[in-house]
Amino acid sequence: MAAGYTCWGRLPIAAGEPLRLRWRDAALPDEGTLLAHGNGRSYGDSCLNPGGVLLDTRGLDRFTRFDRERGILRAEAGVLLADMLRLTVPAGWFLPVTPGTRFITLGGAIANDVHGKNHHVAGTFGRHVRALELRRSTGERLTCSPDQNPDWFAATIGGLGLTGLITWAEIALKPIPSAYVAVETARFGGVDQFIALNDASEPSHEYTVAWVDCLARGRNLGRGVFMGGNHARHMARTAAPPLGDPALRVPFDAPAWLLGRATLSAFNGLYYRRARAGTRVQHLGPFFYPLDGIGQWNRLYGRRGFYQYQCVVPRADGGAALKELLGIVAASGQGSFLAVLKGFGGLPSPGLLSFPRPGYTLALDFPNRGRSTLALFERLDRVVEAAGGALYPAKDARMTAAGFARYHPRLETFVRFVDPRFSSAFWRRVRPEES
Amino acid sequence: MRHQDAPTDRHEQPAQPADGGVRILIVGATSAIAQATARLLAADGATLFLAGRDATHLGQIADDLTTRGAARVGTMALDLDHTMRHGELLDTATAHMEGLDVVLVAHGTLPDQAASQADWEVARQALETNFLNIAALLTLVANRLEAGRHGTLCVIGSVAGDRGRRSNYVYGTAKGALAIFLQGLRNRLHPAGVRVVTIKPGFVDTPMTATFTKGPLWATPERVARGIHKALEKRGPEVVYLPGFWRVVMLVIRLIPEPLFKRLRL
Numbered sequence: 193m194a195a196g197y198t199c200w201g202r203l204p205i206a207a208g209e210p211l212r213l214r215w216r217d218a219a220l221p222d223e224g225t226l227l228a229h230g231n232g233r234s235y236g237d238s239c240l241n242p243g244g245v246l247l248d249t250r251g252l253d254r255f256t257r258f259d260r261e262r263g264i265l266r267a268e269a270g271v272l273l274a275d276m277l278r279l280t281v282p283a284g285w286f287l288p289v290t291p292g293t294r295f296i297t298l299g300g301a302i303a304n305d306v307h308g309k310n311h312h313v314a315g316t317f318g319r320h321v322r323a324l325e326l327r328r329s330t331g332e333r334l335t336c337s338p339d340q341n342p343d344w345f346a347a348t349i350g351g352l353g354l355t356g357l358i359t360w361a362e363i364a365l366k367p368i369p370s371a372y373v374a375v376e377t378a379r380f381g382g383v384d385q386f387i388a389l390n391d392a393s394e395p396s397h398e399y400t401v402a403w404v405d406c407l408a409r410g411r412n413l414g415r416g417v418f419m420g421g422n423h424a425r426h427m428a429r430t431a432a433p434p435l436g437d438p439a440l441r442v443p444f445d446a447p448a449w450l451l452g453r454a455t456l457s458a459f460n461g462l463y464y465r466r467a468r469a470g471t472r473v474q475h476l477g478p479f480f481y482p483l484d485g486i487g488q489w490n491r492l493y494g495r496r497g498f499y500q501y502q503c504v505v506p507r508a509d510g511g512a513a514l515k516e517l518l519g520i521v522a523a524s525g526q527g528s529f530l531a532v533l534k535g536f537g538g539l540p541s542p543g544l545l546s547f548p549r550p551g552y553t554l555a556l557d558f559p560n561r562g563r564s565t566l567a568l569f570e571r572l573d574r575v576v577e578a579a580g581g582a583l584y585p586a587k588d589a590r591m592t593a594a595g596f597a598r599y600h601p602r603l604e605t606f607v608r609f610v611d612p613r614f615s616s617a618f619w620r621r622v623r624p625e626e627s
Numbered sequence: 628m629r630h631q632d633a634p635t636d637r638h639e640q641p642a643q644p645a646d647g648g649v650r651i652l653i654v655g656a657t658s659a660i661a662q663a664t665a666r667l668l669a670a671d672g673a674t675l676f677l678a679g680r681d682a683t684h685l686g687q688i689a690d691d692l693t694t695r696g697a698a699r700v701g702t703m704a705l706d707l708d709h710t711m712r713h714g715e716l717l718d719t720a721t722a723h724m725e726g727l728d729v730v731l732v733a734h735g736t737l738p739d740q741a742a743s744q745a746d747w748e749v750a751r752q753a754l755e756t757n758f759l760n761i762a763a764l765l766t767l768v769a770n771r772l773e774a775g776r777h778g779t780l781c782v783i784g785s786v787a788g789d790r791g792r793r794s795n796y797v798y799g800t801a802k803g804a805l806a807i808f809l810q811g812l813r814n815r816l817h818p819a820g821v822r823v824v825t826i827k828p829g830f831v832d833t834p835m836t837a838t839f840t841k842g843p844l845w846a847t848p849e850r851v852a853r854g855i856h857k858a859l860e861k862r863g864p865e866v867v868y869l870p871g872f873w874r875v876v877m878l879v880i881r882l883i884p885e886p887l888f889k890r891l892r893l
């Protein structure tokens with residue numbers, strides 16, 4: 193197997209036999225299972241296909257059309273959001289929804305129906321997809337949109353790459369007055385304060401997100417920094433340099449002590465204390481993509497890799513589940529860098545399996561310590577399940593089949609659209625009867 | 628001396644369009660290296676004309692280049708082995724772009740060495756595509772650019788053409804012959820003010836080398852494209868190794884005495 197095909201968590205999972213696609217009509221192999229692989233920014237096994245063929249889509253990186261008047265962009269599925277931004281930001285258009293990294297492909301954004309800091313006003317990425325082409329292993333090519341083949345469209349948005357190969361897609365961009373964001377920052381002492389801040393900011397701020405110190409305990413449990421942002425007026429539309437390639441790169445796997453408890457507590461504490469309440473104007477780059485400045489930061493977790501745990505819990509319990517989750521994580525001492533906390537709104541996604549649903553979503557990174565890490569996740573699962581929440585497949589490498597079925601009430605409808613030749617490590621794990 | 632005529636001829640140079648940038652014909656435009664180069668030219672606002680075998684792929688590339696900023700992109704599908712269509716290609720491209728400033732030749736094939744030893748037909752086909760048919764095209768292009776006393780001719784050769792080796796000497800022969808042909812053209816066209824640039828890439832990770840195991844000497848097509856773009860822009864060197872370290876590597880390889888070289892397994 194060629195080195196380089198891994199998931200973002202760099203967990204020891206085989207990738208599958210890579211095949212680089214260069215053209216939308218490239219021949220697909222007749223033997224073995226197939227899975228599209230975008231830029232490998234999914235943390236776990238949903239982008240890997242051990243024992244089968246991994247269709248590397250990064251060579252499908254051509255734009256088709258950019259309507260600068262109406263803000264409509266059509267491109268092949270392997271184009272990176274980063275490349276799209278370099279084209280559209282100087283023309284005054286931004287992604288309608290963007291995840292916390294711009295180094296993902298258009299196909300990956302659709303297959304995981306990604307969300308951003310504006311979920312409460314814009315919903316998921318899939319809501320802004322106007323059309324896409326799906327190539328099935330049978331040779332069929334389906335143009336899918338909310339009006340054309342709508343059932344295939346619904347299955348493919350958030351469809352985890354299982355309905356076939358997306359060759360191109362067309363999305364509606366959003367107009368922006370500048371390439372800058374006016375950001376308001378405030379510290380909060382715990383979950384209750386976060387909820388109060390978040391719920392008060394949602395009507396006035398297009399973008400909201402919070403960083404939580406997941407190592408702080410006791411009185412400081414759930415403390416963090418809240419940010420609310422809006423596109424800034426009266427500023428320039430430059431795309432470069434803040435939207436260029438990473439300036440720094442982690443050149444090797446870090447030694448274990450680097451992410452020891454002492455260093456991390458110090459880092460998180462410092463981040464919390466240094467945050468100043470107030471407003472400032474920031475370029476899109478560092479605001480939306482704070483980690484993209486450092487290439488391959490996933491190597492900081494060393495050779496064993498790491499997990500991310502991302503769940504969503506309903507808002508109705510007033511934060512009780514969030515407190516419980518953060519309490520368990522803090523007591524375990526296994527958490528690492530700042531955790532991300534964010535409110536999801538009620539706008540529905542067209543996708544059958546889409547992860548976001550109304551509630552609060554919490555995402556935390558954990559170095560892979562084997563059994564003890566997995567045991568911690570089981571404790572967290574119980575809280576999520578009791579609250580009626582769900583886990584995010586894009587971040588997952590260990591959720592159970594029973595959990596997957598519970599989180600996805602429309603799973604049985606979805607299964608009918610799965611391509612008989614497409615599969616992934618994730619799918620075989622959560623749907624063993626399918627393989 | 629001929630160049631005394633130059634002043635009177637100069638007003639016959641096709642004027643460069645004010646808005647459409649440089650007018651470039653890319654032959655073998657579906658090649659990975661050509662596509663990466665074309666993106667850089669498109670970002671400059673160049674006017675492009677793409678020639679290659681696959682009409683669908685050419686159309687997809689043309690859409691991409693237009694979106695990336697090319698002033699205008701035309702295409703023509705043809706097999707470059709059909710030399711009788713070369714004139715039509717030049718006419719169509721020149722008409723479409725209202726002139727011609729640069730011709731970039733990028734197509735090529737990498738024949739299986741064992742197969743070309745076993746079967747002359749395989750070797751002959753490789754020599755045709757990688758040398759004879761390019762020489763045919765260059766003959767037409769050279770005459771036109773010389774008459775116009777203007778333009779640049781840029782052709783992708785290979786480090787493989789610098790010395791014959793057991794592992795790929797058929798391909799190397801074609802590329803070596805091409806380099807000498809270009810050297811001659813450069814000498815001939817210099818008085819007419821026409822530049823002739825030979826690009827010699829080392830190992831590049833493209834469909835041509837899909838089955839090769841890649842190591843640290845390998846370059847991306849984007850990196851090679853940046854070198855070609857620079858070579859087209861500047862009045863710099865006209866034989867360009869890409870990446871640049873190959874100049875040193877090939878110098879050393881050429882310096883090895885033949886009695887020793889013939890014993891090496893290269």
Ligand SMILES: Cc1cc2nc3c(=O)[nH]c(=O)nc-3n(C[C@H](O)[C@H](O)[C@H](O)COP(=O)(O)OP(=O)(O)OC[C@H]3O[C@@H](n4cnc5c(N)ncnc54)[C@H](O)[C@@H]3O)c2cc1C
Pocket residue numbers: 200227228229230231232233234235238239249269270290291292293295296297298299300301303304305306307308352353354356357358359483586587616
């Ligand atoms: C630093 C960081 C921050 C992140 N922040 C967020 C965030 O804020 N919100 C969020 O939602 N996610 C976030 N993510 C997760 C990431 O956005 C998703 O995992 C995304 O799907 C990755 O896209 P990719 O192109 O890397 O695809 P991969 O990870 O390679 O693949 C993802 C899935 O897409 C499928 N796929 C890819 N291309 C195609 C295609 N052409 N046709 C069919 N299926 C295809 C694959 O089969 C796989 O199932 C983050 C990830 C990182 C590393």
Ligand SMILES: NC(=O)c1ccc[n+]([C@@H]2O[C@H](COP(=O)([O-])OP(=O)(O)OC[C@H]3O[C@@H](n4cnc5c(N)ncnc54)[C@H](OP(=O)(O)O)[C@@H]3O)[C@@H](O)[C@H]2O)c1
Pocket residue numbers: 655656657658659660661679680681705706707708733734735736756783784785786827828829830831832833834835836
């Ligand atoms: N890759 C390397 O390591 C390397 C090293 C040194 C030099 N080079 C040279 O670089 C150039 C570009 O190659 P590449 O690496 O970019 O490989 P590539 O992507 O495989 O490109 C080769 C292109 O040549 C085209 N072609 C072949 N025969 C043709 C014909 N008869 N008519 C029309 N088009 C034809 C192919 O068209 P189709 O798409 O229709 O097949 C293909 O697009 C070649 O001259 C090659 O020799 C490459």
